[in-house]
Amino acid sequence: MHRRTFLAGLTGLVVAGPAAAQMKHDMGGMSGHGNHTMPVTSTLPVLPEGQPLQALPRLSNQSAVPGIFKAELAAEPGVVRFAEGIDTPVLLYNGTNPVIEAHEGDRVEISFRNGIPGQPTTIHWHGMPVPADQDGNPADPVVSGGERVYAFELPEGSAASYWFHPHPHGLTAEQVYRGLAGIFLVKPKDDPIPAEYGDTVLMLTDLRIAADGTIPESTMTDFMNGRVGDHLLVNGQKNPQMAVALGEKRRLRLYNVTNARFLRLKFENASMTLIGTDGGLIEAPIAIDELLLTPAERVDLIVSFDKPGAAKLITLEYERGWMGPGKPDEASKILLTANVSDEPAVATPPLPTKLRAIESFGKPVVTRRFVLTETMGGMNHGSMSMQGMDHATMSMPSDSMGMKFLINGASFDMDRIDEVSKAGQVELWEVINEADMDHPFHVHGTQFQVVEHEKDGKVTTPSYRAWKDTVNVVAGETVRILLRQDLPGPRMYHCHILEHEQLGMMGTVDVQA
Secondary structure, eight states: OOOOHHHHHTTOOOOTTTTHHHHHHHOOOOOSOOOOOOOTTTTOOOOOBOOOOOOOBOOOOOOTTTEEEEEEEEEEEEEEEEEEEEEEEEEEEEOOOEEEEETTTTTTEEEEEEETTTTOOEEETTOOOOOOGGGOOOOOOOOOOOOEEEEOOEEEEHHHHHEEEOOOOTTTHHHHHHTOOOEEEEESSSSSGGGGGEEEEEEEEEEEOTTTTTOOOOHHHHHOOOOOSSEETTTTTBBBBEEEEEEEEEEEEEOOSSOOOOOOEEEEEEEEEEEEEEEEEEEEEESSSSSETTOOOEEEEEEEOOSSSSEEEEOOOOOOOOOSSOOOOOOOOOEEEEEEEEEEEOOOOOSSSSOOOOOOOOSSSEEEEEEEEEEETTTTTTTTTTTTHHHHHHHHHOTOOOOOEETTTBOOTTTTTOOEEETTTTTEEEEEOOOOSSSEEEEETTTTTTEEEEEETEEEEOOOOOOOOOOEOTTTTEEEEEEOOOOOOEEEESSSSSHHHHOEEEEEEEEEO
């Protein structure tokens, strides 16, 4: 469906009564962003900037047995003070956004409790090669007040920057934007990156906060485009600062754990070297000037601070497609500032020229096609009355709205198997984006290799081999990936704009032994 047709369905709605003013505001009819659900006269909280960068807390290992990581984890309501004197109700894991750190070969046992009132949840171990019954997919929810144990082995070669988040169908987007996310760092037994570079986790989130400190519900604009917050945060802080010496090299792991924000990033007055992606280290370091980090993607960087003064990690403009009003200004936002002193750094070992070997997949035995589209479905253009609908109804997707994001013309059905595969089988997947915006495509249970991009008849291949679990598919583009699922069971594939996943852009492949 073309953008003009899609938007015509929205402008054709007849909205009457008290809902009209609210809908006008939600759709950007009033001044300001057009994404807020509060009056434009409200004074929005000001978040402090420039505070020292805080590390995310580590989840303690309760096991004294070598090779076993054991811990308890609870998803539950909490409170965070983002702005002075204002408390914001959120959802957190153990009252924070924790980091789990384990090693290849370890056995992991996480005793999980769902403390979210009235809502089921799961833990999805994003990108990790865990058994299907431990994957936290939507068909395996933990009820409110319920408990379960997630247990799995970390195989050799699985060292990478993973993360975890809830995945209950219909609630994933809300639970994530309200704060539920954590980092899962799997370390190798022998790391080729010099320890002197450190290992700094930077969890990138965004926040929308009302005048009273609450997090507003999502709007129609959010469901169309994916929810984008007003404040970009690093480890929960706005533009935190870190002190580095002149010539110092730092290892920084960047995680985009936002619902829908596309981050085109550049370091001013510092140089970046890419050493890893979603599934771990690449084969050799690559110098880069900028990078695009779409929702759910991760990168592992070495940043060299070779100039004194402020080195800022900033956003650049990126056109990913936007429907309707309220398009956010994505450029020139400062995520992080490194203050580089005049004092020279202590000499450190050089970065190895070779980091690892990445196997090349053999010839695929199956080719599958996944076509991404959007539709207004059954909307009755120009005649739908919404008189009497309250704000909660207006804010949530509904069958009457008819807004759908589809794969192969179908909306997600938890009781339907869309594809049947075999464990250990190499497959070529063609992901074809016929929609009007970019869609980051994620596959559960494995890491894949991107082999081709095709747009307007031009085919390009990646300049390096890497393991990925999420790849951006630009509007009008076909991306071809090679993958192999080694563990049997049902696996999800979906757009990682969480609102689009919720509105149908998700499917299930049954991997048979």
